[in-house]
Amino acid sequence: MGHSIALNFEDGVTRFVEARAGETIADASYRLGINIPLDCRDGACGTCKCRVESGRYDGGSYIEDALTEEEAAEGLALACQARPESDLVVAIPSTSAACKTRPQSYEVGLRSVERLSETSIAFSLDAPAGLAFLPGQYVSLRVPGTEQRRAYSFSSAPGADALSFLVRDIPQGLMSTWLREAARPGAAMEFTGPSGSFYLREVTRPLLFLAGGTGLAPFLSMLGKLVGTGCDQPVHLVYGVTNDADLVGVDALEDYAARIDSFSFSTVVAAEASQHPRKGYVTAHIAPEQLHGGEVDVYLCGPPAMVDAVRAWLGAQGVTPASFHYEKFSPSAPADAQRLAA
Template sequence: MSTRMSFQVALNFEDGITRFIECRPDETVAEASYKARINIPLDCRDGACGTCKSLCESGSYDGGDYIEEALSDDEATSGYCLPCQMTPQSDLVLRIPSSSLAAKTGAAAHTATVAGIKQHSATTVEFTLDVDERDALDFLPGQYVNIVVPGTDQTRSYSFSSGPDQRQICFLMRIVPGGAMSGYLTERARVGDRLEFTGPMGSFYLRELTRPALLLAGGTGLAPLLSMLERMTQQPPAHPVHLLYGVTTDQDLVHLDTLEDYAEVIPGLTFDHCVADPSSTARNKGFVTGLMDTDTLHEGEVDVYLCGPPAMVEAVRGHIASLGVTPASFHYEKFTPAAVRQTAEAA
């Protein structure tokens, strides 16, 4: 057993809000949550009612003592646990069956300074932030934050393209003519500007990789996948990981060199890309669905992570169904230019 003084536990609520707590190996997750003033569902506190039943998506723990009526053997085998009884043996990620509001908590607020702005092309810009009290910001690779557009009362949602352990945080944004954040970043933004944001949020994040994985990105949907790859440099996968990246035109392609770098350091990582524009100079013209077959999906023994615009997400889902394959897990996030997000998953 680890001799660490405490472990980090990510509590992901039904509304997508994630809060992080520290939990000692000799205390239950419920005890640590309440000590942090986060009221996760709880009733009996002795493993008899099942009110606190949650799904552990990553990490190891001692499940403690409980009765069959509270948690069946099948549920325990599937990763369900009772926070009122479990004690951590590593960092954990738990899906909590309530909203953050019900738990009397909410998204954390942060402030930051613009450290860099890079316009890759007429369609894509990347910006980097130095966060005040960086150690107070934790997130799961794949999650996003809501950023207040300077000079307005509007917010926009952007996924981290950087990893949780990197000191600066980065985001990729598609430039939308007339867009509030697009106008700010391309016309007014300067290094040293101050920004406010809340988060992390979202149920689209990297789970523990226990089988091959297929990552699919459409346009700036590459951002959360870059965050996932950065985590894999810290925790190398034991199974193959393949990434497919599709864009509309050649100028939309960004970070191909970064993907090459990741492929050199992450065991088993391969990637390919395609461009929809028939006049593209890319080797593969068309959509990511043209690069997917039953072998790519490992006959269903695969975890799929997909981030892109709604049309792409629906096309990929339809293509997978047409192949007669049901992935072991399917996590996806849709985004629109107005930054309205929809996250979902299918086992």
């Protein structure tokens, strides 16, 4: 029985390969022409050292100089020796170009466009055969009739029959204007991806999700994934927006709360004039118990100012999360400048 391996490169490009029974990560990659770092193939040099972020594997045989016991305990492995025992997500310490691969390109049809509010639009595309992605990742979508691209996170879960996205409606925005004025079902759309190092890792401790505006999209994808896999850890989402009109997707969150026993969420509106019961910024609505004394994985997606404010707030609380994954985005910037993840 084979297993899927998601190779995530330093530049955010992700390629999926199928490992045959008994095949190593390196063998599966090279069979498809993806030349991940490799020298000896004998577990002696350490050149192919990578981090397995999710899944089970047999680490194989190697010498201490190539991989120490401490490194192995932290999830590092040698690609020339490690054999998957389940689907894996593997961080490769090299760029996709250096490994002689690149993002995949697809052309699909536009399924639907839905105005969610005066400031937000949702749209969906046909899902191309063979596309796989990690929940939280994004694609670079070409604006029809131009050579300009915009990056949008999936709001749909992997495996769905349609790819869904959530977009802020910017009055003079290139994609917003096209969606608002020219988009028709069946229109040809071209994108490359998946990309991004902001994605849901293996869930081994409580999760705290923090979303700002259309930064809700990747969390909808993550929650869709958790519906399929189940989750025995507490998951709490704090979703903050600027104005009442920006608060969309609440019905989807309520549906996930009904389907995932361990999931809860709260919404926050920053505008003073709002009648929302919770006002202010996201950080004012994080309860101490949701930080679990630092034994928590924090995921944050929002504008740069929000990301910086949350990092400063965590420091002021004297809390260092077990892991902190974030993605900063700028809604109207070109795709190559829209996202910064860590």
